Amino acid sequence: xxxxxxxxxxxxxxxxxxxxxxxxxxxxxxxxxxxxxxxxxxxxxxxxxxxxxxxxxxxxxxxxxxxxxxxxxxxxxxxxxxxxxxxxxxxxxxxxxxxxxxxxxxxxxxxxxxxxxxxxxxxxxxxxxxxxxxxxxxxxxxxxxxxxxxxxxxxxxxxxxxxxxxxxxxxxxxxxxxxxxxxxxxxxxxxxxxxxxxxxxxxxxxxxxxxxxxxxxxxxxxxxxxxxxxxxxxxxxxxxxxxxxxxxxxxxxxxxxxxxxxxxxxxxxxxxxx
Numbered sequence: 001x002x003x004x005x006x007x008x009x010x011x012x013x014x015x016x017x018x019x020x021x022x023x024x025x026x027x028x029x030x031x032x033x034x035x036x037x038x039x040x041x042x043x044x045x046x047x048x049x050x051x052x053x054x055x056x057x058x059x060x061x062x063x064x065x066x067x068x069x070x071x072x073x074x075x076x077x078x079x080x081x082x083x084x085x086x087x088x089x090x091x092x093x094x095x096x097x098x099x100x101x102x103x104x105x106x107x108x109x110x111x112x113x114x115x116x117x118x119x120x121x122x123x124x125x126x127x128x129x130x131x132x133x134x135x136x137x138x139x140x141x142x143x144x145x146x147x148x149x150x151x152x153x154x155x156x157x158x159x160x161x162x163x164x165x166x167x168x169x170x171x172x173x174x175x176x177x178x179x180x181x182x183x184x185x186x187x188x189x190x191x192x193x194x195x196x197x198x199x200x201x202x203x204x205x206x207x208x209x210x211x212x213x214x215x216x217x218x219x220x221x222x223x224x225x226x227x228x229x230x231x232x233x234x235x236x237x238x239x240x241x242x243x244x245x246x247x248x249x250x251x252x253x254x255x256x257x258x259x260x261x262x263x264x265x266x267x268x269x270x271x272x273x274x
Contacts, residue, residue, distance in 0.1 A: 045085040045122045050096055050103070052079030058153075059102040059135040060126060065109055066142045068123045068162070073149040077129040085122035133172065144182070155192075163202075166190050166209075175213070183223070186211065199223055203266070210273050213257070220263040225270075229259065232274040242268055 057080055062069055067085055084105055086094040094107040105124070121143045128134065128150060135153045138145050145157050146165040154173035157164055161181045168188035169175070175192035177184055184199050186206040194215040197204055204218050206227035218225050224245075229236070236255040240247050240262070247268035249261070261268055 044088040046088050046091070048084055048086055048094075048096070050080075050082040050084075052081065052103075055098055056101055057098065057103050057134070059137070061102060061104045061106075061137040062124060062126070062139065063104075063106045063137075064124060064140045064143070065107050066121055067140055068121045068143040069126070069138050069140055069145045070123060071126045071128065071136065071138070071147040071150055073128050073130055073132075073151075075130045077127050079129060080132070080134075081127045082124070084124040135173075171195075207269070207271070215258045217260045219261075220266055222265045223263060224266045225261055225263055225268045227261075227269075228271045228273060230273050231257070232272050235272075240268060240270075242266065 060080065060082075062084070064084075080103065082103070082105070084094070084096070086107075093109075094105065096103075096105045098104075131151075133151050133153050135155075136147075136150065137156045138147070139158045140162065141159070142161045143159060144162040144165070145159050146167075147155065147157070147169055148167040150169050152169070152171045152173075152175075155169065155171050155175045155177075157177040159179045159182060162179060163182040164177050164179050164184045166177070166184075166186040169186075169190050169192075171192035173193050175190070175195045175197075177196075178198040178200075179202055180200045181202065182199065183202040184197050184204045184206075186209040188209045189212060190206065190209050191212040193213065194217075195211060195213040196217040198217075198219045200221045201223065202220065203223040204220055204225045204227065210228050210230050212230040216229065218227060233249075233253065234255055236257045236259045237253045238249060239251050239258075239260045240249045241251075242263050244265045245263060245267040249268060249270040259270070261270060
């Protein structure tokens with residue numbers, strides 16, 4: 001028993017020395033890098049660009065693995081333009097196609113590696129000309145998605161890990177936005193025939209804007225929900241549910257528009273424009 005005890009003691013000492021050496025090496029390395037973690041990244045990106053020519057485009061689909069997505073409208077733009085990232089050395093994993101009126105960028109997973117470090121997200125920037133009314137599908141596994149000033153036939157947004165922001169967005173059809181781990185925020189007018197916003201673990205905050213939809217569904221598993229809706233409370237038939245939290249609106253009403261708002265753990269605060 002004494003030999004085992006001594007061996008364990010020596011193993012603990014060796015482990016402590018190695019741990020201390022690792023901390024010293026890490027501190028020295030980070031000091032040399034001015035504590036800028038981005039300098040430790042092993043994943044590098046290059047930018048690719050697309051500019052619309054004579055081809056007609058009615059829809060844009062972006063499906064990326066680890067990138068922020070930004071969408072804006074420019075009065076000076078004559079057509080659709082896109083700047084998107086590709087992983088250096090794995091450019092073949094990202095493909096851009098234009099087929100049947102749809103501009104599509106799809107990125108395949110490059111696999112995982114213990115030696116692949118990435119602390120920041122590259123950005124894909126989609127610029128739309130004023131007056132364009134497209135169907136937009138925006139998806140990223142890890143990254144934020146922001147849409148500003150867009151007029152859409154329909155809009156579908158999804159991120160597994162990231163925030164979603166909407167500013168002055170109009171959809172003739174459906175607006176769907178979901179984040180598994182992040183917040184959804186909106187400013188200005190957010191208008192759609194129907195709107196479905198879901199944050200599995202995050203807040204939904206539309207209090208600084210006005211949501212205009214005949215059918216609105218706001219859901220969060222763990223998070224607060226705050227929104228301002230167009231019209232008055234009398235315009236809506238409401239279903240409101242929270243398991244753990246407070247709500248300033250209750251189920252009921254006989255309005256032609258519908259509002260469903262629910263959170264498992266969180267507070268609900270709904271106000272109306274009128």
